[in-house]
Amino acid sequence: MSFISQLANPTRFLELSARVLPWLVAASGVTLAIGLYLSFFVAPPDYQQGDSVRIMFIHVPAAWLAMFCYSLMAVSSIGSLVWRHPLADVAAKSAAPIGAAFTFLALFTGSVWGKPMWGTWWVWDARLTSVLVLFIMYLGLIALWRAFDDPSRAGRVAAVLTLVGFVNIPIIKFSVEWWNTLHQPASVMRMDGPTIHSSMLWPLLVMAIAFTLIFLTVHLAAMRAEVFRRRVRTAQMRAAAQPAASVGTTVVAHG
């Protein structure tokens, strides 16, 4: 607990993250290189899908992180609402655009994969639809954050919405699945091939680790940027208050 409360101190966080960040960059670079090598040269092409199955190595980790990122934001939101950690607030805010980016990546690669496989760019399949709703929720959260000019108030309001969304995501997923099974029986897409072979599972796992490391790297960097941005904002407000005070004194001096 003392370790966490130490981390919650922004200055301590900046020191620690500055030390960790280069290692994270290196680790994610190396893992990504290994993962890409495995997925492009080692993993065999699928007997049905050919080389296009390699999209999976980007698609699946991106979709996984899209979900992971929202969960992280929900945990941070509890942190900023209950304990009012300034850093929890920063963590949630800087995670949202990254989560939106991963969600978009999952949707985009899914679409590119769907064109040769199902013959269409988009299917109103349960999984695609619920990821699309997740994407809209990310964008709504970002819009809410940008609507307030006071960052700490924006953070707490957005935290409430994040938690409301977190409760709703399983309900949306469940209802979309029910909707889909009733409206599209025996859909075009059936993924129930044989369970994934280990020659494809290993590259997928390495790519998942690489994506997680990339997420942590980018998130840490974004959090640092956000801490600095808030300090700049505070300094600017202090600087803006200064001339007014000096003008006041000169007026008093002349009077």
Next chain:
Amino acid sequence: MSLLGQIIAQTVMLGLRAGGGALVGLVFFLAVVAVVPFGVGPDLNLLARIGPAILWIGVLLASLLGLERLFAADREDGSLDLYIASGEPLVLLVLGRGIGHWIATGLPIVIAAPILGLMLNLSPIALVAVTATLLAGSPALTFIGTVGAALTAGLPRGGMLIAVLVLPLSVPILIFGVMATNGAVYDPEPFTAPFLIVCAFTLASAVLAPLAGALALKVALE
């Protein structure tokens, strides 16, 4: 009259009197439903098939109107501060505002729905089903809307934002509402289960949305 009753009565009165905008919501609903046939064509068979969905989407869009002023007005004239200073629970205010807003804006739309359904060539059973599901489900839309209204209460222009925040959360209600209506019309599909789920959404949102809304208001006031 109890406090909750007073809040509800006040919200209804504010909504219905001149400048309240509750009846504009009704006209908006009429306009949305009337515009759809211009887009999809006057084919009565097609309209009968997608009619319940048109009505539901119309109600969903109309439920977004007026939310912007639900708490923003209280916040601007200071009555929200007075309310908090009085020590009464904020949850009660959000619940009362939600119920009152539904009576002023939601209920007239539900009553108008079967008339518009007639124009969309809905069968009698579909008319009954769509009215019943709207009656059961539209309070949930309003309650979810109050959360959006509470979140954006401190903003000068929150209207567009409310729509973006609330629409994704309303997806499940739309799905089950339309599904129950179709279930009443087409034989193999179930009616009772999705209808009960719609009722459950309304009951659950009546409990959870005031909690979230009160939290949002408290946070937005600090």
